[in-house]
Amino acid sequence: MSNQTTGLYNSTHPPEEQKRELRNGSHPVAVYGLGKMGLPLAAVYAEATSNVVGVDIDDDVVRSINDGECHVAKEPELPELVAEQVERGALRATTDSVAAAGAASVHVIIVPTPLTDDREPDLAAFEAVLDSIAESLAPGDTVIVECTVPPGTCSDLVGPYLEAKSGVSRDEFGVAFCPERTSSGRAVQDITASHPKIVGGVDAESTRVAALVYGEITSNEVIAVRDATTAEAVKLFEGIYRDVNIALANELARIRDDLGIDVTEAIEAANTQPYCNIHDPGPGVGGHCIPWYPYFITSRVESATPLLQTAREVNDSMPRFTADKLRDELAESDRDIADSTVAVLGITYRPGVAETRATPAAGVIDRLNEFGANVLAVDPMLDADGITSFGATPVSLSELPEQSIDAVVVVTPHEEFDDIDWGVFDDLVVIDGRGTLGDIDHRVYAIGAGPRGTERLQGKSRGGTLRAAELREGGRQ
Template sequence: MSRERPGLYGSDRSPDEQRRALRAGEVPVAVYGLGKMGLPLAAVYARATGNVTGVDISEDVVRGVNDGECHVAKEPGLPELVAEQTERGALRATTDSVDAAEGAAIHVIIVPTPLTDDREPDLAAFEAVLDSIARGLAPGDLVVVECTVPPGTSTDLVVPYLADRSGLSAGEFGVAFCPERTSSGRALRDITESHPKIVGGVDAESTRVAALVYGEITANEVIPVGDATTAEAVKLFEGVYRDVNIALANELARLRDDLGIDVTEAIDAANTQPYCDIHAPGPGVGGHCIPWYPYFITSRVDAETPLLLTAREVNDSMPAFTADKLRDELAAAGREIRGATVAVLGVTYRPGVAETRATPAAGVIDRLNDLGATVLAVDPMLPDEVVASFGATPVSLADLPTRALDAAVVVTPHEEFDGIDWAAFDDLVVVDGRGTLGDIGHRVYEIGGGPRSGASETESELEAEVAVEADSAHGGPGR
C-alpha cells in the first residue's frame, strides 16, 4: 500500500513515543461492532485515544452514536461516556467498514460469533469484517480480535486471510487476540479495571504492541501470554470452567430430595474451604457465552471431551427438571399441573439484561406447555411480542395479581420482582429457581434448597414419596 499511517507494529519509535502518539489521537482506531460489548469498548478506546471510528451494519445504531445517543440499556455510565466522546469528536460511527479500515491503524473486531445448527462456530460476520480490513490494511497496522473464536483462528485464519486479500506479507502487520472479559451491566468497569487484560499475538511484536495499547485502556494488569492461540484458549477456558462448575452444582441440587438435606447450605459451607468454589444451582445456563464455549473447543479438536459434553447435557436438562419439580410440588399438594395456570417470572437469561439468548425460560415454558399447563410469563425487560414468541401469554407485573394463579416459577429474578405482593395470591405453589424468595407465605420449593415454606417436615417426606411416583410415571425429571 502506498498510504502511510503512524502504525505501531514494527515502529522504530520508542515505547514512550508510541504511547504519546496513541493518547494524542495520532494512531486512528476502528472498532468493528457496536453492540452491547462493542459500544462500551469503542467509547473507552475513544476516551483513551481521542480518535475512534465505530463500525456497525445498523444505520439506526450509527445515527444514534453520531447524535451522542446510547442504544445499550442498563449500562451504568455508558450513555454519558458516549455523549461526551462524540461531542468532543473522539468517537464517530459509520456503516462504511472499508472507509473506516482505510483510515485506521488499529483495527478492533468485536462482532458476534454464534453457532450453527450443527454447533459449529459461525464466522461469517467475522470474515466479513476481515474482508473490509484487508481492503484498508497498511504496513504497521495492528488487528486486535476481542470476540470469542475457536483456538487457532488468529494464526490459521486471520493472518493468511488478511495477507491473501491485502497483498501484504505476514509480518508487515500485527494480529493479536485480546479476549473481551466483560459482563452486561458493568461493561465500563470490566473493560477498564475489574480484570487483568490478556494479550497474545501471532508473533512477539504483535504481543508487544497489543500490551502497549491495552496498557492505555485498563488500569489493571496486562498479562501477555505465549501466543494468540493461548489467549484464545484463555477466554474459552474461563467459560467452560463455569459451565462445568454450574453443572456440578446442578447435579448436586438434583440429589436434594434423595439426601434429605439443603444442598445449597452444604455448598455454602463447603465453600468456606479455600480450595472449594462450587457455584450456585439454578434452572439452566443461558447467554451468549457459557452455553456455546464448549463447542468452540470441541469443533477444533480430535480428542474426546466427555466432561465438557456431559456438563452441557446436565445444564441443558435443568429447565425441564425445574418444570417437572413444579409438577411434583403440585402433586404433593393434591393438585394437577394439567390445566393449572402457571406464571413464569423472568424470560431473559440474566436479571436486568434484555437478552434472551439460550435462556432457560424457553425450556421451562416448553415443558410446562407439554405438561398441559396454561403458561403466563412476566418480564419487565422485554416487549410482549418477545415474551409471546416463547409460547407463553405475556402478562405485566401490575396485572399479575389479577390472574387466578395456581403456581409460579422464578427463572430470572429481576429486581422488579422484589415488590410482588405475594399475599395477593391464594394457595400458590412456587418453584424458586434462583433461591431469592425466602418465606413468602406460600408453598415454595427452592432448586437445591428444597421446601422453604408452607410444608411441614412430615409433608416434605410425603412430597418426596409423591415425587418418586411422579418421576416413575413421567420417565424421571428432566428426561
C-alpha cells in the same frame, strides 16, 4: 506495496512516543461491532485514544450513537461516556465498514460469533469484517480480536486471510487476541479496571503492540501470554470452568431430594474452605457465552472431551427438571398441571440484561406447554412480542395480581420482582429457580434447597432480596 510503516506495528519510534501518538489520535481506531459489549469497548477506546470510529450494520444503532445516545440499557457510566466522547469528537459511528477500515490503523473486532445448528462456530460476520479490513490494510496496521473464537483463529485464519486478500506481507501487520472479560451491567468498569487484560499475538511484535494499546485502556495489569492461540484459549477456559462448575452444582441439586438436605446450605458451608468454590444451582445456563464455549473447543479437537459434554448435558437438562419439579409439587397438592395457570418470572438469561440467547426460560416454557399448562410470563426487560415469541402469554408486573394463577416459576430474579406482594395470591405453588425467595407464605420448592413453604420450612430461610442482589452483581451462576 510500500514497506513504510505509519502504524504501531514495526514502529521505530520509542515506546513512550508511540503511547503519546495513540493517546492523541495519531493512530485511528476502528471498532467493529457496537452491541452490548462493543459499544462500551468503543467508548473506552475513544476516551483513551481520542479517535475512534465504531462500525455496526444497524442504521438505528449508528444514528443513536452519532446523536450521543446509548442504545445499551442498564449499563452504568456508559450513557455519559458515549455522550461525552461523541461531543468532543472522539467517537463516531458508521455502517460503512470499508471506509472505517480505510481510516484506521488499529482494528478491533468484537462481532457476534454464534453457533450453527450443528454446533459449529459461525464466523460469517467475523470474516465479513476481515474482508472490509483487507481492502485497505496497510503496513503498520494491527488487528486485535476481542470476540470469542476457536483456538487458532488468529494464526490460522486472520493472518493468512488478510495477507492473501490485501497483498500486504504477513510480517508488515500485526494480529493479536485480547479476550473480552466483561459482564453486562459493569462493562465500563470491567474493561478499564476490574480484571487484568490478557494479550497474545501471532508474533512477538503483535504481542508488544497489543500490550502497549491495552496498557492505555486499563488501569489494571496487562498479562502477555505466549501467543494468540493461548489468549484465545484463556477466554474459553474461563467460560468452560463455570459451565462445568455449575453442572456440578446442578447435579447436586438434582439429588437433593434423595439426600434430604439443603444442598445450597451445604455448598455455602463447603465454600468456606479456601480450596472449594462450588457455584450455584439453577434452572439452566443461558447467554451467548457459557453454553457455547465448550463447542468452540470440541469442534476443533480430535481428543474426547467427556467432561465438557457431560456438563453441557446436565445444564441443558435443568429447564426440563425445573418444569417437572413444578408438575410434581402441584401433584403433591392434589392439582393437575394441565389444569393450571403458571406464571414464569423472568425470560432473559440474567437479571437486568435484555438478552435471551440460550435462556433456560425457553426450555421451561416449552415443557410447561407440553404439559398443557396455561403459561403466562413476566419480564420487565422485554416487550410483549418478545415474550410471545417464547410461547407464553405476556403479562406486565402490575397486571400479575389480577391473574388467577396456580403456580409460579422464578427463572430470572429481576430487581423489579423484589416488590411483589405475594400475599395477594391464594395458595400458590412456587418453584424458586435461583434461591432468591425467603418465606413468602406459599408452598415453595427452591432448586437445591428443596421445600421451603411455611408449613414445610425447616431451619432458616435465605434472605431473598440480598440473594437476588448477589445474582444481579454476577454471582456464581
